[in-house]
Amino acid sequence: xDLTAPFYQAGALGPRSxxxxxxxxxxxxxxxxxxxGLGNGGKLASQFYLNDLTVFKVMFTAILxxxxxLFWLGQAGVLDVSLILLSPTYLIPQLVGxxxxxAGFVIGGYCPGTSCVAAASGKLDALAVFGGMMAGILLYGxxxxxxxxxxxxxxxxxxxxxxxxxxRPGVLVGIVTLLALGGFALAGRIEKSRGGRLVQPE
Amino acid sequence: xxxRMLGLAALILGGAAVLVPSGSVTEPGxxxxxxxxxxxxxxxxxxxxxxxxxxxxxxxxxxxRSQPAFESYHIPGAVRLGAxxxxxxxxxxxxxxxxxxxxxxxxxxxxxLLKAQGYPRxxxxxxxxxxxxxxxxxxxxxxxxxxxxxxxxxxxLERSRFFGGSPVPATARRDxxxxxxxxxxxxxxxxxxxxxxxxxx
Numbered sequence: 554x555d556l557t558a559p560f561y562q563a564g565a566l567g568p569r570s571x572x573x574x575x576x577x578x579x580x581x582x583x584x585x586x587x588x589x590g591l592g593n594g595g596k597l598a599s600q601f602y603l604n605d606l607t608v609f610k611v612m613f614t615a616i617l618x619x620x621x622x623l624f625w626l627g628q629a630g631v632l633d634v635s636l637i638l639l640s641p642t643y644l645i646p647q648l649v650g651x652x653x654x655x656a657g658f659v660i661g662g663y664c665p666g667t668s669c670v671a672a673a674s675g676k677l678d679a680l681a682v683f684g685g686m687m688a689g690i691l692l693y694g695x696x697x698x699x700x701x702x703x704x705x706x707x708x709x710x711x712x713x714x715x716x717x718x719x720x721r722p723g724v725l726v727g728i729v730t731l732l733a734l735g736g737f738a739l740a741g742r743i744e745k746s747r748g749g750r751l752v753q754p755e
Numbered sequence: 756x757x758x759r760m761l762g763l764a765a766l767i768l769g770g771a772a773v774l775v776p777s778g779s780v781t782e783p784g785x786x787x788x789x790x791x792x793x794x795x796x797x798x799x800x801x802x803x804x805x806x807x808x809x810x811x812x813x814x815x816x817x818x819x820r821s822q823p824a825f826e827s828y829h830i831p832g833a834v835r836l837g838a839x840x841x842x843x844x845x846x847x848x849x850x851x852x853x854x855x856x857x858x859x860x861x862x863x864x865x866x867x868l869l870k871a872q873g874y875p876r877x878x879x880x881x882x883x884x885x886x887x888x889x890x891x892x893x894x895x896x897x898x899x900x901x902x903x904x905x906x907x908x909x910x911x912l913e914r915s916r917f918f919g920g921s922p923v924p925a926t927a928r929r930d931x932x933x934x935x936x937x938x939x940x941x942x943x944x945x946x947x948x949x950x951x952x953x954x955x956x
Binding site for chain 1: 769861
């Protein structure tokens with residue numbers, strides 16, 4: 554097969570067509586996030602009170618679909634997995650960043666992507682979160698030179714779970730699939746025991 | 756019903772993945788396999804080798820940092836231009852343009868703008884000035900090197916000396932590394948424009 558993904562890295566797309574496709578994918582991403590109900594801050598925040606686990610289910614569905622797709626397309630030779638960028642791991646800074654992210658998510662009711670989606674549909678709370686996020690990005694850029702020693706500490710390189718655990722990638726795919734499916738079943742039970750999913754007026 | 760069918764499909768695909776032997780699986784970019792080449796960036800080592808070989812002829816090095824930071828240290832031969840200045844001033848189209856800042860913070864955005872304006876040969880310095888500092892000015896001697904690595908390191912030492920840097924002992928921690936010194940490139944200026952321009956690779 555001649556056509557190999559990822560198309561941009563394989564040279565099948567130039568910067569212009571790459572940008573054009575990015576806009577299309579971004580629009581589709583926003584549309585489906587909104588349709589999945591993730592443009593509602595109350596619904597997002599109620600995940601943390603275990604009342605409504607839609608976010609968990611949507612995210613794990615996305616992870617599962619992407620993981621199985623990448624694995625089997627790679628096996629079929631349609632996708633060159635080695636060209637996919639793997640971000641390096643910096644354990645402690647990323648743990649701290651994750652905690653900060655989670656705290657912001659609970660307080661603000663949105664994560665970065667969903668704040669854009671909800672802001673686009675006119676929600677003022679999402680607009681405030683979006684503004685805060687932009688200010689935070691600018692601030693981080695300004696202070697980055699000062700905190701660089703911390704941000705680059707405990708580096709583990711570009712490492713995947715299968716390398717870290719010395720497990721075959723296929724075995725890891727199987728384990729994550731079981732975890733996700735088990736998680737879906739458990740999430741349904743938890744929601745039922747808490748009185749069903751949150752339905753908020755739009 | 757459809758949820759159950761999708762769940763079953765995921766279970767079959769996930770279960771079958773367990774049976775795939777490890778030899779036939781490619782890992783994502785990172786530890787395994789060669790690092791994919793970046794079409795938008797030039798490594799600090801390659802830039803240093805190019806400057807030593809050909810000077811800055813045919814090359815426009817753009818420092819995107821602030822004026823005080825530029826005056827404190829800049830890569831020899833670089834000019835300081837802000838993103839707004841770049842849009843107005845324009846750049847000689849025939850040259851290779853290399854953009855750098857502290858650590859690829861604003862350079863990728865400017866790269867995109869210049870590409871959109873039709874400049875054919877624009878690159879970002881991979882890792883910014885931070886990478887230049889670590890790879891070119893103060894390379895660190897790794898312990899227990901192979902013969903190939905020793906030869907590579909000897910070349911790095913030469914590049915480091917050329918740009919007024921100094922190697923870092925293998926035992927030194929990176930965060931205690933000497934910072935960029937003002938003036939370390941002042942006496943190097945005469946070494947430029949030593950030959951005709953050429954391609955990077």
